[in-house]
Amino acid sequence: MKKYKTLDEQIELLRERGLTITDASKTKRYILTNNYYNIINGYSKYFCSSPNKYLPSATFDEICNLYYFDKEMKNTLFQAILEAEGHIKSIMAYRFSEAYQNKKYAYLDINSYDSKKILDVSFITSKLFKIINNKKTKKSTSIHHYYNNHGDVPIWVIVDYLEFGDIVSLIENLPVNIQNKISRDLLSFINENLNQECTFTPEQMVSFLKNIREIRNICAHNNRLLEFTCKSDAKFFDNLHSQYNLAPNSRRRNVYSTFCLLSCFISKIEFAKLNNTIRKRMRTLDKKLSSITINTILDKYGFPKDWHERGPLSQ
Incomplete structure (x- = not known):
């Protein structure tokens, strides 16, 4: 059983392990307000030469700077993912509405989805029904307005009440013809960013969204992003991955x-x-590291060596 340690004892332990602490009072305040476990157990290992032994020049400030950098990475990625979430919700709602025009509550009908995925569809429709049932009596909601004034809650209304994971599940279980339209709509972003014409399959789209969802959850729950890996490799998309030196x-x-x-x-x-903000954050961290190089950290996120030295993208 781990014994309770005072702030002074925690600092003394770090010093015994070779960590340089220049301002004990400031360090105690930081540990008290930011959680010793999150900082030391989560980020100090990158400054160690062996278990419980720090590199000769490692400092507490370096660990704090890495901890703060990881938070900035999460905030930056989360904002970009929210943008992506908004785009994909809008596209999906439009294409679903187009396919089931004038059909009330089409998204509650299992026949609106891929017939081969009945069990997954039942879970989605059940959740959608619960959302409507819960919100229809709350006058401040758009669901209440549409339910009571129009006798229907269109999909472009209910998508705002769905989590990103729900949207991914919904898209994954749509008929292939609707999936194809959604993936083709995304080509406006893909062709613009890659500066080339290409094709984008529903399988690739769903695979990408699943990995983005996992990163989103890490960011939203403020878990450690450094060294995080998704459950599966994203489907290979030559037009994209070749530009970023990612092979099959x-x-x-x-x-x-x-x-x-x-x-x-x-x-x-x-x-x-997104690109330029991450680059700027990395360049700032680089100036604050002394016992290790920035490339040690870039590698843990999967970024190529010296990625931060590349020029910014035009905004």
């Missing part, structure tokens, strides 16, 4: 891979902002 046999499940995938779901300006 490359692992495509890390943060860098997911960063690349976002270019398929956001505009050129939005992706440039």
